[in-house]
Amino acid sequence: MVCGKIEVIINAMVASCLSPQEIAEKAGVSINIVYRIRRGYMVKMERFGKVCKALGLSPEEAIDYERMKKFKDRQS
Numbered sequence: 001m002v003c004g005k006i007e008v009i010i011n012a013m014v015a016s017c018l019s020p021q022e023i024a025e026k027a028g029v030s031i032n033i034v035y036r037i038r039r040g041y042m043v044k045m046e047r048f049g050k051v052c053k054a055l056g057l058s059p060e061e062a063i064d065y066e067r068m069k070k071f072k073d074r075q076s
Contacts, residue, residue: 001042001043001044001045002042002043002044002045002048002059002063002068003037003040003041003042003043003063003064003067003068003071004037004040004048004052004062004063004064005040005061005062005063005064006038006039006040006064008057008061008062009037009038009040009055009057009062010038012055012056012057012062013038013055015055016054016055016056020034020035020038023051023054023055026054027047027050027051027053027054028050029047029050029051033047033051034051037051040064040067042068042071048062048063
């Protein structure tokens with residue numbers, strides 16, 4: 001599971017000029033996944049990758065590794 005950098009995701013969504021529904025259709029995921037990513041929630045890697053691809057983002061620039069580490073630390 002991964003989470004994204006909210007600012008990067010929102011900027012890419014605005015730049016795409018697509019609605020969340022259009023992004024979901026282009027990525028082949030549900031609209032709920034797009035909303036979850038936009039809010040910074042954890043989602044499965046393959047779904048995150050599909051949305052990044054639809055938005056023209058590289059996962060390296062969009063994944064929030066620091067927040068993921070904090071989440072993992074809380075789990076332990």
